Amino acid sequence: MTVPMTDIPSPPRPPQKGLVTWIWQNFFGSLGNSVLTLVILWILYKAITGAFTWAVLDATLAPATIRECIDAGGACWAFIQDKWRLILFGTYPFDQQWRPALALVLFLLLVIATCIPASWKTQERKRWMFGLWLVGILLIGVLMSGGLGLPHVEIRFWSGLPLTVLLAVVGMAACFLASILLALGRRSSMPAIRWICIVYIEVIRGVPLISLLFMANIMLPLLLPADVTIPNIVRAQVAFIMFFAAYMAETVRGGLQAVPDGQYAAAKAMGMGYWQSMIYIILPQALRITIPSMVNLFIAGFKDTSLVIVISMLDLLGTANAAKADPEWLGLFIEAYVFIAAIYLAVCASMSWYSRRIERRISMRQQH
Amino acid sequence: MMTTHRPPIIALRNVNKWYGNLHVLRDVNLEVSEGEKIVLCGPSGSGKSTAVFTINGLEAYQGGEVSVGGTVVSERDGTAHDLRRHVGMVFQQYNLFPHLSILENCCIGPMKILKVSRAEAEARAMEELARVQIADQALKYPEMLSGGQQQRVAICRALCMRPRVMLFDEPTSALDPEMVGEVLDVMSELSERGMTMIVVTHEMGFTKRVADRVVMMEQGSIIENLPPEQFFDRDLANPRVEAFLNQIMHA
């Protein structure tokens, strides 16, 4: 309390530097620095002008044939214009493709509504959101598979973007729950449960996803009775969930460890049982801490859905491959990959943008 | 209270506890009747927190018996869990739930454990918060409050469960000196309302004002259990008490 406070003269403030000075010092401070800057500038210039020439200046739009495209020398967007429905919806019956399109739009609207914090402000709105999701999922199910007057479309025809989204969303939702249970199990005071969880997590993390997919595809049918057939999509989904749950469990465990012991004690002292204290006190705090790494895993998971191609399912990457096999456009593939890369990029960038936003929201709330 | 002999609301009988080889509670005997205020003191590491934590089952014990309201506290048969809702606990580090607003901190117990309606729980919480002059901060989050305010909220949070007994483990020792008074005032006021309290503290002014009995622990045993007049009486004093008092006066 009585520490003497000597008056330390504050150092003179550095004069405000102009933008030009700042650039000069940071990019051209030394000879090496200057060379590096110039080289990078030159590469950037080449890459950007090259890409622009390819994608815009020399590009060919429909109507055009592959011959005209090749002569123009740039991107053949006519190919995408011809094939975009195949890439997006794959083998879904052509005249019914408005259904997956509508399902995707519906799903996107649901996600947007869920992401707006105001949707969760009151108890009543929470109930509404829950109802909306139920109705939404039912509608999407009907749209995709048929019923209510819509002709039935078998699951094996679902492909392209809807398949990728389905695998990713159902997979991530299930993973999230499974990973929480695994993480809690790994910290359980019951040795049997703890050891089962530890072994599971360590074994699965040590195996590549692709081998799990093969196993689910080839070994699962061998283990099951002959008359039981599980659709491809379910097998892939299970492999996915098993794999990412093990990773995510470690992330969740890190979050659980970061919650101070006092929180456990306070919840317990109040009379909360194990599940109550987890649900109301510990997990909300632990999961908040894990948002950045969780989103990281979601992004990885979304992209890794493309591995289902190895068990001959047509996800977005699979349909892009199918599109390039069309004899009419034989030899073109970059355009198709650019097209789906843009879709992947848009989804992943939105996820990481949104996660930064909630992180900011949380830290802002705690400062006021 | 003098006329009828009422059973004690809290009774520790020959309680023993070990951490590995460390004997932290040695034959602890303590009876507290309804409405009594006990101050528990003693040097650091003497087992005060451990003793208090056995009362609401936060710490298990290996020998003897702890009972609250006539029920033996045991983790195994779930009695500890049921008893905790009747035993309020205030921690040194407040331990408020940082992800919940002040109001929600006070409501979550009544709503989730006592199954009280939200409206009723909020009314209860606002009443308790008003009593400690924090009602206007009800929608803020714990980090936005000073230590003294947080500790007062922690007391409210415990009181919202309508406990029969309140336990305090060094409620003011993490506070800046200027905030100690406001928390002690809340505790004094609570004692005037007849709450049964066990307080671990070294605030001797508070002890003289509020305590019915002062219990001193040393190395896991209770070495003194006296009304404050006798405890602080220099003529009667046990040399170990004297030494301890001198030590905390000069700390």
Ligand SMILES: Nc1ncnc2c1ncn2[C@@H]1O[C@H](COP(=O)(O)OP(=O)(O)OP(=O)(O)O)[C@@H](O)[C@H]1O
């Ligand atoms: N979890 C634990 N594991 C092992 N030993 C422990 C544990 N908790 C406490 N102890 C030991 O038990 C003894 C009693 O601890 P306790 O916290 O009850 O003391 P205290 O009187 O409350 O001390 P303080 O005034 O420092 O809070 C101490 O020697 C302490 O080191």
Ligand SMILES: [Mg+2]
């Ligand atoms: Mg202590």
